[in-house]
Amino acid sequence: MDRFSHRKAQARLRLLNPDGTPAANRRVTADQTGHAFLFGCGAFDAVALAQPLDEAGRAFLEARMDKWLGLFNYGTLPFYWGRYEPQEGRTAFRETMAAARWLTARGARVKGHPLCWHTACAPWLMAWPDEEILRRQLERIRRDVTAYKGVIDMWDVINEVVIMPDFDKYDNAVTRICKARGRIRLVKDVFAAARESNPDATLLINDFNTGPAYEILIDGLLQAGVPVSAIGIQSHQHQGYWGLDRLNDVLERFSRFGLPIHFTENTLVSGSLIPPHIVDLNDWQVESWPSTPEGEERQAREIGEMYEALFSHPLVEAITTWDFSDGCWLRAPSGLVREDNSEKPAYRALERLIHGEWETHLDLMTDGEGRASFTGFRGTYALTDGDASAAFGLDGDAELTLTLREAR
DSSP: OTTGGGGGEEEEEEEEETTBBTTOOOOOEEEEEEEEEEEEEEEEEHHOOOOTOOOOHHHHHHHHHHHHHHHOOOEEEOHHHHHSSBBBBBBHHHHHHHHHHHHHHTTOEEEEEEEEEEETTTGGGGGHHHHHEEEEEEEEHHHHHHTTTOOEEEEEEEEEOOOOTGOSSOOHHHHHHHHHHHHHHHHHHHHHHHHHHHHEEEEEEEESSSSSHHHHHHHHHHHHHOOOOOOEEEEEEEOOOOHHHHHHHHHHHHHHOOOOOEEEEEEEEOOOOOOOTTHHHHGGOSOOOOHHHHHHHHHHHHHHHHHHHEEEEEEEEEEEEEESTTTTTOSSSSSBBBBHHHHHHHHHHHHIIIIIITOOOOEEEETTEEEEEEESSSSSEEEEETTEEEEEEEEESSEEEEEEEEEE
């Protein structure tokens, strides 16, 4: 049995010449040019590219993003309120929109992360009472979702709600309003603001908690009519790979809601692991966290196994590797490229899957009426016969009539 059959569709094609006659007995090549599945990664370097840079710095980041585009079709951009708007009214709109347009121009979908979160919250909100904080939070969501509509149509609306009202590392405005309103009321408020601002957007709830508390929260949200488009699951595995048993357990438990599942933040390190006694990964602060040859081979094996398990699950729609390069969050060696942009074994392992085993490239022969058919992974395709070509999308079984035209 093909464990990836649900990722495929059948195309029944009728090919025509430019004059409308059947392209009979023609040998054509069908090449997949893009995936329907969202193979994603953090794309924060695209924002850096929109900033003033010297020639060497720009060349370095462009080379990195070229490698990024060599794997991925889906990027996450940062909207942490305290960084996006460090002073009220002074936002990072220009560079963030430039990054989003840069990605979409190259065929990548974009998600904004996050619209509401207690961490990295805007400190200037603390001057206001709870009612005003809530008003400004909802205003912020309407402003940003509206401003990016048509460029960014996918959002992590609220992040890490399970811990939000109990967060006690430092006082912050969002924990205050979550305590005052309760989790479900706050989530309902922020989702309503996002949905009102972009009725067609994909709206996620996102959390690192994969235990019963997150299940209970989601169940309560759905009963309250919150328009959750997809369930976001973080999997920062700095303390070791989950393994298939835990991964399958998480998939089974969250599948009961019947919603699409996005693995939104996935990290596997290629160096030493954070000790198991560390409860909050943010408490692990080190000056240097080197990648090792043995760790890189381990990371490649683990990421390949994890992606295969997720890609084979019918409800999983997206997987996002969080750090593209080493040395990002917590300085961890969790990237697919090293800090000098050289490719790690994990990069090549994903390349073999995404653009090898899970990508369709076929030679077809039309019959006397110009007909041919094939089964391939869902996505976009180009048919070519010498200088003549036709493009089409395959998102489900389809009968298509295509005209082969020569490039001008």
